[in-house]
Amino acid sequence: MFAVSLRNSPRKPVCTFVALLLMVAGCSDSGQDQSNSGEESIIAIAAHEVDTRELSRPLSLTGLVQPREYVRIHARTSGILESILHEEGDTVAQGEDLARLDLAEQQAELARAQAIEEEAELTYQRTRALYQRESLSSAEYEQARSALAVARSETQLWRARVNFGRIRAPISGMVTERSVEPGEHVEDPQHLFTVANMESLIVRFHVSESDAAHLQAGDALDVTVDALPARTLEGEVRRVFPSADRDSRRVPIEVSLPADTFSQGVRPGYLVRTETRIDRRPDLLTAPTLAVGTEGTGDSRPFVFVVKDDELHRREVTPGITRGPWTEITEGLEPGEIILATNPRDRREGEPVRIVEWLN
Numbered sequence: 001m002f003a004v005s006l007r008n009s010p011r012k013p014v015c016t017f018v019a020l021l022l023m024v025a026g027c028s029d030s031g032q033d034q035s036n037s038g039e040e041s042i043i044a045i046a047a048h049e050v051d052t053r054e055l056s057r058p059l060s061l062t063g064l065v066q067p068r069e070y071v072r073i074h075a076r077t078s079g080i081l082e083s084i085l086h087e088e089g090d091t092v093a094q095g096e097d098l099a100r101l102d103l104a105e106q107q108a109e110l111a112r113a114q115a116i117e118e119e120a121e122l123t124y125q126r127t128r129a130l131y132q133r134e135s136l137s138s139a140e141y142e143q144a145r146s147a148l149a150v151a152r153s154e155t156q157l158w159r160a161r162v163n164f165g166r167i168r169a170p171i172s173g174m175v176t177e178r179s180v181e182p183g184e185h186v187e188d189p190q191h192l193f194t195v196a197n198m199e200s201l202i203v204r205f206h207v208s209e210s211d212a213a214h215l216q217a218g219d220a221l222d223v224t225v226d227a228l229p230a231r232t233l234e235g236e237v238r239r240v241f242p243s244a245d246r247d248s249r250r251v252p253i254e255v256s257l258p259a260d261t262f263s264q265g266v267r268p269g270y271l272v273r274t275e276t277r278i279d280r281r282p283d284l285l286t287a288p289t290l291a292v293g294t295e296g297t298g299d300s301r302p303f304v305f306v307v308k309d310d311e312l313h314r315r316e317v318t319p320g321i322t323r324g325p326w327t328e329i330t331e332g333l334e335p336g337e338i339i340l341a342t343n344p345r346d347r348r349e350g351e352p353v354r355i356v357e358w359l360n
Contacts, residue, residue, distance in 0.1 A: 046357040048341040055323040056277035061205040070196035074189040077164040092169040103165035110158035120151035173197040198262040212251035214278035293344040305340040
C-alpha cells in the first residue's frame, strides 16, 4: 500500500515503516468499532409512567338569559290610547293598569245595553206575574224571558269591551317592552307591552342527543356571564326537554339561575357560558392513545411496550374508552410502570432504549 523510500534516511528506515503500519492498523480498528456501535445503537424514546386520571367528557355550552315567566300583552279591542301609565323598567303588580284606551263609543253602547236590559227586566216581571195568575199564555211568558236573557248578554258583551279598554298586567313583574305611544290607534290583537318576572331567570342551552342522556333535573351547572366576567352563577338544571329539535337534532335544557341574579346586574339577553363534565369517569388507569398499537390483523390484541432494564418488552393490554390523547387500560398494566409513549409498531422486542423525554 505504501512505497517507502530509504534514500537520504539511512539511519531510521525501520522506525518509519513501523509507524506507518500502526497508522493503518489504527484506521482499521476505528472502522470496526464504528460498525459495532451502529449494530448496538441505543434508541432515544419518550416514555410515560402509567397512572390514573379522569376521563369524564368535557361539555361547553353557550346560551342567552331569559325570564322563565313572561307575558306579551296584546290589545283585545280597537281604540285610541288615552294614557300610558308605565314604561320599560317599571315594576307592576298583577292586575295593575298599564294603559287605558279612549272607549267613549263602547261606554255609550254599554249604557244603551243596560237600558234595554232594564226594560226587558220590567217586561219580564209583568209577564211573569200575569203568567202565574194564568192570565197569559206560556208562549208569551217564554218570549219575555228570552228577551231578558238576550238583553243581559248584550250588556255583558259591552261591559267586557269597556273593560278591555283597561290594559292590565296579568302577572307581577317588570315592564320589559312597550311598543306603543299615547295617542296611537291600536287594533285587536296588536302587541302593546311585555311584562316579565325578573326573579325567575333561566338559560336554555341546546345539547346533542348523546350529551342529553347524561343530564337530568337537579344537576348543578356553574354559569359565567360574558358581560360580568368576574361573576359565576350557580345554576341548576330545571328540566331536560322530552324531544329534540326536528332540524338541529339538539335537545333543549333549561337551567334556572338564583333568584337574586337580576339584582346582581344580569339582564335578559346577556350571553352566558358553562363548562362542565358529563359521563363521569374518575380515576381510570390510562395510557397515551398513541402508545397502544395493534398488528393490523383482526385477531391481534392491542399492545404496548413496557420499558424495563433499558429495554422494550411487549405487553398485551385491554383498552377501554378513549378521550382524545388518553385511553383507558382495563387489563395488562399496573400504576407506576414505564411504557413507550409513542407508536409501538416501529419498535421491536428487546430493543435497547434511553429515555430522553417524559409524557405526563
